[in-house]
Amino acid sequence: MKRALPMILATMMAAALCAGCGNSSQGTTQTQATAAAAENAAEKTDNTESAPAEADAAKPEGNLKAAFITPQALGDGSVTDLSYSGFTKAAEEYGMETQVVEVQVGEYEETLRSMAQEGYGLLVCLQPELVDAVCTVAPEYPDTLFFSMNGEINDIPNVLGSANKEQEGSYLAGVTAALMSETGKIGAVIGQDMAQNNRYAAGYEDGAKAARPDIEVSILYAGTFEDPAKGKELALTLYNSGYDVVYQVAAKTGLGVFEAAKEQGEGHYVVGCDVDQSPLLPGQVVGSQITPYDTWVYAAMKDYGEGTFTGGRTEAFSMNRTDGAGFDFDSTGKVNYKDGVKEAVEDSKKKIMSGEIVPESVREKDK
Amino acid sequence: MNVSLLISAAMRYSAPVLLAAVGALFCDCAGVTFIILEAQMLLGCFFAVIAGYYFQSWAAGVLCAILASILLGWFFIWITMKMKAIELVVGFAINFLIDGLTIYLLRMVFHQTGSFVSPEIPAIPKITVPVLSHIPLIGSIFYQQTWIVYAAFLSVLVAAILIYHTPFGLHILSSGANPEAAKAVGIDIGKTRIKCIMIASVLCGLAGSQLSIGFLSMFSEGMTVGKGFIALGALMFSNRKPTLVLFITLLFGFAEAIGNQVQLSGTIASELVLMIPYLAVLACVFARKPVAEQI
Numbered sequence: 001m002k003r004a005l006p007m008i009l010a011t012m013m014a015a016a017l018c019a020g021c022g023n024s025s026q027g028t029t030q031t032q033a034t035a036a037a038a039e040n041a042a043e044k045t046d047n048t049e050s051a052p053a054e055a056d057a058a059k060p061e062g063n064l065k066a067a068f069i070t071p072q073a074l075g076d077g078s079v080t081d082l083s084y085s086g087f088t089k090a091a092e093e094y095g096m097e098t099q100v101v102e103v104q105v106g107e108y109e110e111t112l113r114s115m116a117q118e119g120y121g122l123l124v125c126l127q128p129e130l131v132d133a134v135c136t137v138a139p140e141y142p143d144t145l146f147f148s149m150n151g152e153i154n155d156i157p158n159v160l161g162s163a164n165k166e167q168e169g170s171y172l173a174g175v176t177a178a179l180m181s182e183t184g185k186i187g188a189v190i191g192q193d194m195a196q197n198n199r200y201a202a203g204y205e206d207g208a209k210a211a212r213p214d215i216e217v218s219i220l221y222a223g224t225f226e227d228p229a230k231g232k233e234l235a236l237t238l239y240n241s242g243y244d245v246v247y248q249v250a251a252k253t254g255l256g257v258f259e260a261a262k263e264q265g266e267g268h269y270v271v272g273c274d275v276d277q278s279p280l281l282p283g284q285v286v287g288s289q290i291t292p293y294d295t296w297v298y299a300a301m302k303d304y305g306e307g308t309f310t311g312g313r314t315e316a317f318s319m320n321r322t323d324g325a326g327f328d329f330d331s332t333g334k335v336n337y338k339d340g341v342k343e344a345v346e347d348s349k350k351k352i353m354s355g356e357i358v359p360e361s362v363r364e365k366d367k
Numbered sequence: 368m369n370v371s372l373l374i375s376a377a378m379r380y381s382a383p384v385l386l387a388a389v390g391a392l393f394c395d396c397a398g399v400t401f402i403i404l405e406a407q408m409l410l411g412c413f414f415a416v417i418a419g420y421y422f423q424s425w426a427a428g429v430l431c432a433i434l435a436s437i438l439l440g441w442f443f444i445w446i447t448m449k450m451k452a453i454e455l456v457v458g459f460a461i462n463f464l465i466d467g468l469t470i471y472l473l474r475m476v477f478h479q480t481g482s483f484v485s486p487e488i489p490a491i492p493k494i495t496v497p498v499l500s501h502i503p504l505i506g507s508i509f510y511q512q513t514w515i516v517y518a519a520f521l522s523v524l525v526a527a528i529l530i531y532h533t534p535f536g537l538h539i540l541s542s543g544a545n546p547e548a549a550k551a552v553g554i555d556i557g558k559t560r561i562k563c564i565m566i567a568s569v570l571c572g573l574a575g576s577q578l579s580i581g582f583l584s585m586f587s588e589g590m591t592v593g594k595g596f597i598a599l600g601a602l603m604f605s606n607r608k609p610t611l612v613l614f615i616t617l618l619f620g621f622a623e624a625i626g627n628q629v630q631l632s633g634t635i636a637s638e639l640v641l642m643i644p645y646l647a648v649l650a651c652v653f654a655r656k657p658v659a660e661q662i
Contacts, residue, residue: 221637
């Protein structure tokens with residue numbers, strides 16, 4: 001019996017492990033939000049069946065089913081939630097049946113395959129982490145459509161990739177920062193010195209110099225997205241050297257920038273990134289670059305719903321495609337904007353959308 | 368180059384690392400392979416924020432951080448001494464465990480992912496020593512730092528005295544150097560090691576609270592970013608001498624701080640600048656005497 005006990009325990013543990021590693025699609029989180037969306041979709045099916053008017057030959061037959069697959073959990077208050085709101089908006093409008101899966105590393109391909117096998121017509125896959133899995137699985141299911149949010153995928157006919165035009169919103173951020181700065185020196189704290197992050201920096205510098213040719217711009221790299229202390233130190237370095245506006249492009253590291261601005265007090269401004277961050281520090285956030293992930297997902301879902309989905313390319317979501325979303329001013333009402341700042345930004349925005357201004361996407365040092 | 372900012376930034380970076388390194392020093396001298404510094408710091412970070420938020424007091428935060436750290440220390444003691452598990456293996460496991468646990472607790476308690484920021488999280492008040500902070504150049508050492516930062520530097524002194532100049536210190540050193548002989552003489556190795564682990568836990572708890580509510584006032588998943596391991600590195604290069612622990616930790620701190628300033632001057636490419644702290648580690652490796660010559 002003494003010898004048997006360890007064996008029995010080991011077998012039980014192994015069994016538990018196998019149960020956990022089973023087919024992940026059914027077992028994983030189906031959030032309450034999804035249940036609600038599914039109910040709404042079921043209710044609205046009667047109303048919306050007649051809504052998409054065009055009788056398009058490519059329109060999917062039968063029920064529309066879309067899946068939302070994300071490596072970052074819902075409830076982050078930013079990118080994932082934003083994307084999800086676009087997803088549910090389209091799902092309600094077109095009466096789609098939906099499923100949400102929060103995947104773990106190592107389960108990407110299995111999950112995509114099981115979703116495709118269950119007949120989901122469009123798989124919305126978030127973030128660059130899922131790109132490899134999409135590239136592997138999509139060719140196996142040519143009738144299933146894939147949308148890679150924030151992933152650049154070309155040449156696979158049933159896959160639509162997406163890319164941000166960060167430099168456009170950042171250009172407007174640069175204009176605002178340059179015009180609001182009292183000292184004539186503005187800075188930015190960027191996560192990594194890589195192409196995508198540098199698009200923010202390049203647009204920022206371009207916009208700042210256009211608004212105020214004698215502006216001094218300093219771009220600092222943190223080297224990490226996970227270290228708020230580092231972000232605060234970099235921001236303090238900037239603020240203590242006379243830079244009074246700092247653009248944060250560094251996720252969690254960037255939260256440190258807000259701390260630094262708070263400590264330094266009034267007159268030290270921050271520009272937010274991706275979402276409206278003015279509630280984080282009312283009165284000191286002159287604006288935020290916006291990446292309307294919800295519009296991206298909505299656009300892809302809408303195309304699926306109307307049968308106009310065209311894959312095999314990467315869509316660059318410029319301001320034109322997103323109704324001008326790219327930069328928002330402070331929403332708390334506590335920032336005193338100088339005369340002419342808002343007008344200058346609106347003017348630049350029109351010029352970007354018309355193509356008159358093409359913001360830089362590559363920094364001088366990288367050319 | 369803003370020297371006063373350089374000095375205060377170096378101190379801010381070094382303080383948590385130093386506290387952890389001193390704690391590890393005690394354990395190393397006593398013969399305990401104590402690598403859960405990172406976990407204890409992270410746990411300390413988290414509980415400092417939780418307790419600070421719910422009790423609206425930074426003191427409650429610090430206290431809870433220390434308590435949580437001590438609890439983890441006791442868990443380590445139980446598993447390694449009572450259950451006779453291998454310290455190194457348990458250490459690695461605990462590091463992973465706490466990383467996941469803090470993320471899980473963050474979601475359970477605050478329903479947040481990624482980080483928890485709130486204006487209601489109290490921060491440890493910063494102290495400026497009146498006369499000393501006016502000394503030109505080095506006065507910034509005494510300008511606007513929390514008491515934990517000052518305590519970190521004092522702890523080195525305390526450790527040096529305690530370990531090398533008291534009977535308790537002798538017990539510690541002999542437990543590590545020659546456990547059999549120590550036992551024969553009647554020293555209770557178990558108790559000595561437990562005391563060292565407790566000291567390390569308290570120091571790591573302090574380090575964690577300095578990180579989350581001292582310098583910042585927020586919790587972010589994995590916010591210790593390897594500082595516990597940097598502390599271990601500093602310990603390994605220090606040959607069990609408290610002064611070297613201090614020197615090496617300050618070296619790392621300055622390397623980080625200089626990196627920020629150099630980036631601002633824009634003279635060197637950012638990739639090279641971000642390498643500076645790691646170059647400092649390499650420099651330590653090369654400056655060390657070969658293992659055979661060390662005693």
